[in-house]
Amino acid sequence: DPAVETAEEATEPAEADINELSTSEDYKLLENMNKLTSLKYLEMKDIAINISRNLKDLNQKYAGLQPYLEQISLIEEQVAALEQAAYKLDAYSKKLGTYL
Numbered sequence: 001d002p003a004v005e006t007a008e009e010a011t012e013p014a015e016a017d018i019n020e021l022s023t024s025e026d027y028k029l030l031e032n033m034n035k036l037t038s039l040k041y042l043e044m045k046d047i048a049i050n051i052s053r054n055l056k057d058l059n060q061k062y063a064g065l066q067p068y069l070e071q072i073s074l075i076e077e078q079v080a081a082l083e084q085a086a087y088k089l090d091a092y093s094k095k096l097g098t099y100l
Helices: 002-011 015-099
Strands: none
Touching: none
């Protein structure tokens, strides 16, 4: 009976329909992956902007501290020179003590 045969063929999906559905699902998957990737890049952009802003703030703070750091270095050099002078004075006073 040709009617039954036609009904059986209608229930089985055609190969072209399967390929079309598969391709459509692939495109949907790619679209979702692209959307997620785009969101991740936006998040990374925000993080990079925050890092840049924080780095600028740190550089400004460091620039504000720079004069004090230079003063500390100068004091450190003066203390080292004073320490050397104290050692020389101690050695000289010991020599004087041996002569007296």
